[in-house]
Structures are given as C-alpha cells and as structure tokens.
Amino acid sequence: MPELPEVETTRRGVAPHISGRTVRDVVVRERRLRWEVPRRLPAELRGTVLATPQRRGKYLLFPAENGTAIMHLGMSGSLRMVIHDTPPAKHDHIDIVLDGPYRMRYNDPRRFGALLWTRADPLRHPRLARLGPEPFDPVFCGDYLRRLAHRRKTSIKQFIMDASVVVGVGNIYANEALYRAGINPARGAGRVGAERMSRLARAATEVLGEAIEAGGTTLRNFVGGDGEPGYFQFDLDVYGREGQPCSGCGTAIRRRWLGQRATFFCPACQR
DNA sequence: ATGCGGACCTGTTAGC
DNA sequence: TGCTAACAGGTCCGCA
Structure with a gap:
C-alpha cells in the first residue's frame, strides 16, 4: 500500500507523538520481516530520546541519541499510535513503547517491511546510500532524467520507478505522472524527448505533492498515523480504471503489464 | 552496466 | 457456500 505520500502522511501523523519522547521499551513480537529485526535494536533504543522522524524515499528514519532506526513499510505496513493497554491485533509485530500514554505500533x-538500526549516518546505510534524489529536490528535472535515460532501453515507466533514478515514484504515481505528461508507459526511456521529459519530471513532482496534500491515497487497509483510517481519496486519472473513459478524450483506459506491474494508460493521449 | 525474472509473504476478491 | 486462482501499493538479488 504505501507509496511516498502514504509514508510522508504517516511520518507527519506520528511525529508529534514521538518527537522528544523517551523510549521505555521496544516489543518485538515477530522479527522475521524482510530482514530480521536486529536483536540489539530494543537495547539500543531503550532509554533514548527520539528526535523528529525523517523520511528518505519511502524509508522512515527515527533518529535517537545513539543511532537511527530505519523503517520501511513495504507493501502492507502501517504505523499507528495506540494507548498502552491496547491488545495487539493480528500482524501487530512491533511496539515502540514511549513515555506518556502512547506507543507506536x-x-x-505481508512482512515485506523492515526495521533496521544503524549507529552511523543513516544516509550512508547500504539501503539508502544509492537512492536517487527526492522528487521535490530541484536537481530532479527533465535534464537530469534525460542524462540518466540516455541509451536506456527499459520502458520509461520502469525507469521512473527506479529508486536510483528518483525515489518515491511507485506504481500508482508512475501511471498517473505518465498520463499527465502524455507519455506512453511502454516507450523506451532513451526515446523520450527533452520537452516531454521535463513534463514528466514536473508531473511526478506535482502528483506526489498533491497526494501528500490530500493526505495520501487510501486503498485497502492503510491507516493514518493518528490511528484514524484515512478516508480521503486522491483523485486518480488512470490507475485502476481499465475500461473507463479517459477524462481527457473519452477513450477507454487500457491495462497492460510492464515489469510484472499493472500499467494503466490512455492509448490516445499517451504516445 | 543493464535488464529480466523470481523471491519474499498474507489477505482480498473474482470466478467457477 | 466453498474452493482455487489471480492479484495487490515494494524492493532486492542473482543471473544472462
């Protein structure tokens, strides 16, 4: 579920409840996530004060005094703040128990997520070191994409979803950005001209920004950081709309597969 | 270096 | 109603 907007919404949701709080304990009920939760993580976090959580791509960073907890929500992860005596439900794998009435759960x-620990600069962690720029970073622009896409034969959609190119463009927003830019998702990355590539960069930044504004797309079981199920729905033009008319020209939206991911596009508007 | 396919998991929904 | 298959928002890894 979580794409960048959901991750950012989660960060914003939990931030006021954990910034400046002391970690009383860490309860790990299931350590078999994508990678095993480090055995030393509870001991490292216990007794330290948490700073404001940060985000890098879809990774959440929880800086403590002696290191940083690095979290990824994978496909199906979510965080919520609950009061201490809330009994754990199915798949409630980890609690960060805080001073005061709340713990972060x-x-x-699917356990595709992760919780890691580093004492060093988290941005140099192997998982984060090779990430591309944030979509809101000014270096992320048409020229930057053109340079990287030079002679690349992969589809523009797979290219824009590559986290070493730019972070945070997941399947939903790749579809939406390509629609807004009028580019066929199957087009070779190296065959997108300068003008259209600029449009794509702008579209990606825009669509992600708007989704964050909207509070994140809510699909399936996403739960906002405040513990309230998000009911806001970001308005999607193509994703999940196979057979429905394109809002621009009325042509039926098509679905195809690219890199084992469902891809939605308007065959008339996107070339 | 690049590109592809498979892998990790469980839950929900569509179809028979 | 019940069973089975397809599909789901992410990434990493190993191989060609």
Whole structure:
C-alpha cells in the first residue's frame, strides 16, 4: 500500500507523538520481516530520546541519541499510535513503547517491511546510500532524467520507478505522472524527448505533492498515523480504471503489464 | 552496466 | 457456500 505520500502522511501523523519522547521499551513480537529485526535494536533504543522522524524515499528514519532506526513499510505496513493497554491485533509485530500514554505500533501482514538500526549516518546505510534524489529536490528535472535515460532501453515507466533514478515514484504515481505528461508507459526511456521529459519530471513532482496534500491515497487497509483510517481519496486519472473513459478524450483506459506491474494508460493521449 | 525474472509473504476478491 | 486462482501499493538479488 504505501507509496511516498502514504509514508510522508504517516511520518507527519506520528511525529508529534514521538518527537522528544523517551523510549521505555521496544516489543518485538515477530522479527522475521524482510530482514530480521536486529536483536540489539530494543537495547539500543531503550532509554533514548527520539528526535523528529525523517523520511528518505519511502524509508522512515527515527533518529535517537545513539543511532537511527530505519523503517520501511513495504507493501502492507502501517504505523499507528495506540494507548498502552491496547491488545495487539493480528500482524501487530512491533511496539515502540514511549513515555506518556502512547506507543507506536507497527502492523504488516505481508512482512515485506523492515526495521533496521544503524549507529552511523543513516544516509550512508547500504539501503539508502544509492537512492536517487527526492522528487521535490530541484536537481530532479527533465535534464537530469534525460542524462540518466540516455541509451536506456527499459520502458520509461520502469525507469521512473527506479529508486536510483528518483525515489518515491511507485506504481500508482508512475501511471498517473505518465498520463499527465502524455507519455506512453511502454516507450523506451532513451526515446523520450527533452520537452516531454521535463513534463514528466514536473508531473511526478506535482502528483506526489498533491497526494501528500490530500493526505495520501487510501486503498485497502492503510491507516493514518493518528490511528484514524484515512478516508480521503486522491483523485486518480488512470490507475485502476481499465475500461473507463479517459477524462481527457473519452477513450477507454487500457491495462497492460510492464515489469510484472499493472500499467494503466490512455492509448490516445499517451504516445 | 543493464535488464529480466523470481523471491519474499498474507489477505482480498473474482470466478467457477 | 466453498474452493482455487489471480492479484495487490515494494524492493532486492542473482543471473544472462
């Protein structure tokens, strides 16, 4: 579920409840996530004061005094703040128990997520070191994309979803950005001209920004950081709309597969 | 270096 | 109603 807007919404949701709080304990009920939760993580976090959580791509960073907890929500992870005596539900794998009435609870049915620990600069962590720029970073622009896409034969959609190119453009927003830019998702990355590439960069930045504004797209079981199920729905033009008319020209939206991911596009508007 | 396919998991929904 | 298959928002890894 979580794409960048959901991750950012989660960060914003939990931030006021954890910034400046002391970690009383960390309860790990299931350590088999994408990678095993480090055994030393509870001991490292216990007794330290948490700073404001940060985000890098879809990774959440929880800086403590002696290191940083690095979290990824994977496909199905979510965080919520619950009062201490709330009994854990199915797939509630980890609690960060805080001073005061709340603990931060991590739930992840598919266990594609992760919780890691580093004492060093988290941005140099192997998982983060090779990430591309944030979509809101001014270096992320048409020229930047053109340079990287030079002679690349992969589709523009797979290219824009590559986290070493730019972070945070997941399947939903790749579809939406390409629609807004009028580019066929299957087009070779190296065959997108300068003008259209600029449009794509702008579209990606825009669509992600708007989704964050909207509070994140809510699909399936996403739960906002405040514990309220998000009911806001970002208005999607193509994703999940196979067979429905394109809002621009009325042509039926098509679905195809690119890189094992469902891809939605308007065959008339996107070339 | 690039590109592809498979892998990790469980839950929900569509179809018979 | 019940069973099975397809599909789901992410990434990493190994191989060609």
